[in-house]
Amino acid sequence: MPIDATNPVPPQFPRIAGRDNIPDHVPGELVRSVGLTFGPEFLAAPHEYMANLHGTVPPIYYDTSEFMNAWQLIKHEDAFHMLRHPEIFSNEGATPFPRDPDDYFYFIPIEIDPPDHRKYRAILDPIFSPKGVLALEQKIRDLANDLIDEFIDKGECEYTEDFGRPLPVSVFLDLMGLPQEKRDTFVKWAMDLLHSNDRAIMAQSMASITAYLKEMIAEKQANPDDKVISRIVHAEVDGRPMTPPEIFGFVVFLFIGGLDTVFATLNNIWMWLAQNPQRVKEMIANPDAINAQVEELLRVWAVTFSGRVVAQDTELRGVKFKKGDRVTAVLPACNFDPEVFPNPTEVDFSRPRKPILSFAGGPHSCMGAHLARLEVKVALQEWFRRIPEFALKEGTKIEYRPGGVVGPEHLPLVW
Amino acid sequence: MTIVNYIDHDGTAHEVDVPNGDSVMQGAVDNGLEGILGECGGGLACATCLCFVDPDWRDRTGEASEMEKEMLEFSAHGTEPGSRLSCQITVSDELEGLVVRLPESQY
Ligand code: HEM
Ligand code: FES
Numbered sequence: 001m002p003i004d005a006t007n008p009v010p011p012q013f014p015r016i017a018g019r020d021n022i023p024d025h026v027p028g029e030l031v032r033s034v035g036l037t038f039g040p041e042f043l044a045a046p047h048e049y050m051a052n053l054h055g056t057v058p059p060i061y062y063d064t065s066e067f068m069n070a071w072q073l074i075k076h077e078d079a080f081h082m083l084r085h086p087e088i089f090s091n092e093g094a095t096p097f098p099r100d101p102d103d104y105f106y107f108i109p110i111e112i113d114p115p116d117h118r119k120y121r122a123i124l125d126p127i128f129s130p131k132g133v134l135a136l137e138q139k140i141r142d143l144a145n146d147l148i149d150e151f152i153d154k155g156e157c158e159y160t161e162d163f164g165r166p167l168p169v170s171v172f173l174d175l176m177g178l179p180q181e182k183r184d185t186f187v188k189w190a191m192d193l194l195h196s197n198d199r200a201i202m203a204q205s206m207a208s209i210t211a212y213l214k215e216m217i218a219e220k221q222a223n224p225d226d227k228v229i230s231r232i233v234h235a236e237v238d239g240r241p242m243t244p245p246e247i248f249g250f251v252v253f254l255f256i257g258g259l260d261t262v263f264a265t266l267n268n269i270w271m272w273l274a275q276n277p278q279r280v281k282e283m284i285a286n287p288d289a290i291n292a293q294v295e296e297l298l299r300v301w302a303v304t305f306s307g308r309v310v311a312q313d314t315e316l317r318g319v320k321f322k323k324g325d326r327v328t329a330v331l332p333a334c335n336f337d338p339e340v341f342p343n344p345t346e347v348d349f350s351r352p353r354k355p356i357l358s359f360a361g362g363p364h365s366c367m368g369a370h371l372a373r374l375e376v377k378v379a380l381q382e383w384f385r386r387i388p389e390f391a392l393k394e395g396t397k398i399e400y401r402p403g404g405v406v407g408p409e410h411l412p413l414v415w
Numbered sequence: 416m417t418i419v420n421y422i423d424h425d426g427t428a429h430e431v432d433v434p435n436g437d438s439v440m441q442g443a444v445d446n447g448l449e450g451i452l453g454e455c456g457g458g459l460a461c462a463t464c465l466c467f468v469d470p471d472w473r474d475r476t477g478e479a480s481e482m483e484k485e486m487l488e489f490s491a492h493g494t495e496p497g498s499r500l501s502c503q504i505t506v507s508d509e510l511e512g513l514v515v516r517l518p519e520s521q522y
Contacts, residue, residue: 084522129441130458292482295460353485355461365454365461373458 003092005112006243008104011093013309013324016069022062025322032061034072036305036330038402046406047268047300050074051336051345060319063328068096070307070326071319076337076357078316079329082308083362086113089308089327091364096307097256105245107253114363120250121367123235127175127228133371136171140375143170144382152386156393159411160267163379165191168262171375176254177227178216186259194260195403213251217244228254258368261303262375264407265358268301269376270383271408272347274392279347284384286349293349294377295356300347302332302358303406331357332406390415417506417513421466423450424519433506439515440464440502450517457502459483462490463521466501469514473497476504476513491522 003009016023022031034057035042042049053074063072073079082089095107106112109120126132147166151157169186173179192205220230232250235242242250273280283293310325321327334357336344341351359366366372393412401409416432419442423429433442443451443464455461459482468476476499479487483503487494501515 080522125456129456352488353459353482354489355455355486359455359460361461362454365456367456369460370456370458 003106003112005106005108005116005237005246008106008245008249010099010101010104013093015096016326017064018066018069019064021069022064023322023325025320026062027319030058030060030062030319032057032063033065034061034063035065036063036072036328037404037406038065038067043400043402046400047332047336048345050330050333053330053333054336054338054344060317068326070328071321073316073327073329074333074337075317076334076340079306079331079334079357080355080361081316082327082329083306083360083364086117086363088310088312088314090311091308092311094307094309094326105249105252107256108246108250109367110253110257110364111249117363119237121363123231123237124228124367127231128367128371130370133374136175136371137374137378139174140167140171140378141382143167143174144379145386148382148386156412156414159270159413160263160407160409163383164263164266164270164407164411167266167379168259168375171262171371172254172258175227175371176229176251177220177225178229182212190255190259190263194256194405195401197402209252209255210248213255214248217247217251254368257366258371260405261368262372264303264405265298265301265372265376266379267407267411268303269297269380270413271392271398271411272297272301274390274411274413276347277389277391280384280388283349283380284388287381289349290377290381291373292351292353294373294380295353296347296349296351298358298373298376299335299341299356300345302335302356304404305329305331306360306364329357329360331360387415417508417511419506419510420512420514421448421450422514422516423448424517435507437506438502439466439504439506439513440500442506443501443517448517450521451501452521453502455502459486459500459503462486462500464501465490465492465518465521466499466504466515467495467518468497468499468504469516470497472510472513472515475509479503491520492518 059075090113091111095111109117147163151162165187169183189205189209192201220233224230229251306329308327310321310323313323314321338344359369390413393414396412399409419431419433421429431442431446440451440453444453452463454463479499483500
């Protein structure tokens with residue numbers, strides 16, 4: 001039965017985990033423990049590890065770990081199939097982010113299945129469309145330059161702290177209609193929530209975020225503007241105003257979905273640039289190809305995954321899925337599918353354009369994809385203009401930590 | 416506003432008033448036509464907004480760009496005469512009465 005967004009209740013699906021809990025319909029020969037997001041081999045070089053899956057595991061396998069058992073998809077075609085059939089692969093209960101069961105809310109729009117899903121997306125589509133985000137371009141350019149001003153004369157920076165993190169946070173605050181003074185606080189909340197790996201710190205930061213966002217929602221209720229929070233607060237769905245849990249679930253999901261993803265993407269890309277000065281020269285020499293360059297870098301540096309719950313028994317590539325099974329599309333691996341992108345790990349700016357999966361696909365395709373593309377593009381342009389030559393600080397060891405959004409933890413750069 | 420005629424695969428015609436400056440894709444999606452999906456919101460990133468421009472209109476809608484042609488290869492029907500990604504056609508007075516046919520499915 002479809003969920004009722006006005007009356008949120010925690011999902012009832014059992015979370016199945018561990019080798020001892022493999023359902024009977026899963027053939028033994030398809031069981032693997034790949035360790036995505038946390039295994040030592042994965043963490044040593046995550047993208048290389050995911051690219052190599054095309055040679056090391058079957059196209060569809062059943063992954064088991066102490067956190068969760070789920071089917072994993074690594075073929076471009078299969079991921080699109082999953083993403084484009086929400087009636088079979090549902091989003092209800094598919095976002096495993098813990099919430100207070102006594103004050104429950106759904107993440108909107110990600111946890112809502114079609115057809116209701118579209119009603120929420122329609123509220124913000126004009127802002128997030130390719131044309132809509134262009135209104136932010138100059139602002140992003142200014143913010144990028146302000147950040148660069150702060151460290152350019154030092155000849156070095158810690159990229160993740162000095163640029164990768166504050167840029168998307170500043171853009172986000174502007175988009176949402178929140179004050180820039182909150183930048184460092186937001187950075188800290190996001191780090192504590194998504195990178196601390198400490199339950200007490202996570203809970204504390206979630207509580208701070210919740211209190212602040214609720215206060216801002218009330219503020220926009222009283223004083224409307226044309227920014228995102230205000231638009232959500234004053235929007236109607238099915239001719240009725242949204243309920244407080246709907247409004248909160250929408251606003252907070254933008255915080256969760258729109259910050260860490262851009263951050264990790266920038267960090268990955270700059271890590272590659274710093275190690276490939278020849279390619280930087282090539283990019284700078286071809287400024288008109290910037291859009292193709294951004295798309296190709298987004299392809300090889302995809303940072304996250306799509307999870308679904310099977311809503312009716314189905315079959316894919318001869319593998320039987322049963323209602324209640326969880327499925328994860330390993331989007332970065334799908335972007336390395338050699339059938340679609342020959343020589344997949346090579347960064348080739350002249351590839352023919354094809355759909356990449358970094359922002360997923362289907363009705364839940366990332367709402368912020370055009371904004372994210374613009375942020376990456378402007379960041380590249382302004383950085384290249386001001387710091388055309390740069391390198392990793394000597395002795396740097398690139399480290400990844402466990403987490404659902406994949407990017408290097410630190411990135412000290414020198415020029 | 417400009418009138419655009421969308422013709423479903425089964426022949427059903429929809430006459431829609433689309434604001435100038437919007438794309439042919441947006442005109443369809445905003446009016447609930449199911450023959451166009453536009454999953455990526457008009458970013459030339461999904462190829463789910465395929466349409467076939469009626470022969471009489473092709474010189475007015477112009478040619479697909481190179482990048483659009485590459486994306487068309489990935490659409491449900493590949494490139495055929497008149498096939499376009501409708502997010503790349505901007506509605507203007509010049510297109511008053513435009514006729515586009517929609518494929519049976521976008522996947
Ligand atoms: C490079 C940066 C980004 C990446 C890689 C990314 C990736 C993704 C992916 C893979 C999904 C689909 C998840 C699924 O299928 O389960 C998604 C959904 C979403 N993203 Fe992003 N995202 C990025 C930036 C942003 C930004 C900047 C925003 C907003 C400010 C945003 C807002 C959203 C929203 C609202 C959804 C849910 C869409 C829906 O359910 O209809 N994202 N994103
Ligand atoms: S809407 Fe995605 S390519 Fe046209």
